[in-house]
Amino acid sequence: MRALAGLLLLLTAPALAQQPPQPVSTSVAPPTLLTLAVTADVARPPDSLRLIAGVTTTAASAAEALAANAAQMNAVIAAAKAAGIAERDVQTSGLQVSAQYRYVAEQAPKLTGYRARNMVTLTSRKLADAGRLVDALVKAGANEVQGPEFRLSQPDVALDEARAAAVAKGRARAELYARAAGTRLRRLVSISELADEVERPGPQPMRAMSVREAAADSPIQAGELNLSVQLTMIFELEP
Secondary structure, X not given: OHHHHHHHHHHHHHHHHOOOOOOOOOOOOOOEEEEEEEEEEEEEOOOEEEEEEEEEEEEOOXXXXXXXXXXXXXXXXXXXXXXXXOHHHXXXXXXXXXXXXXXXXXXXOEXXXXXXXXXXXXXXXXXXXXXXXXXXXXXHOOOEEEEEEEEOOOHHHHHHHXXXXXXXXXXXXXXXXXXXXXXXXXXXXXXXXXXXXXXXOOOOEEEOOOOOHHHOOOOOOOOOEEEEEEEEEEEEEOX
């Protein structure tokens, strides 16, 4: 019996020795991430503005409407240049000639004449003279003025300041969250910029004024432009 037991042990020992080692678990808990959306703003005074000046004329024929419009618009452009607007800062932004009809119920439309409309976009860097510019355009014959739209010629300089402020703001906020959670920041994983923009009011229509109404400079205030940057920042927290 002892001999048989010894034989069985010898036969099973090699099989036991040949079993592969069991793998050791190496799973690691995923990192704890903190994602923040951050916005920072800076304000800057504008250094230029844009105005749109328009002339609308009507006549019995398209040619007459266009000719009258051309003469009136040439006077408006001459007034803009006399007010200090450079040639490169005058750009035609729209020219239309359209037929005008009178509509009566149950009757065919009746042609009543033609309308010509010409618009020019003007850029000025003399903000203090904006009111006088508007008045000069109206006196010269502009019967539509849109604007002003205030602008910043080099917004990237101010936007870079907003970007730096946004990163500092995001890190400070992340550290606050980490302290509140009883841990610490380990590293910054990523930064992505969602948007940057210069917030400015769009051009607003201004009614045409008579020469008498335009005798005093139209009050125009430049104020400030708000430049904004939006970031997404992802931080890893200590385990």
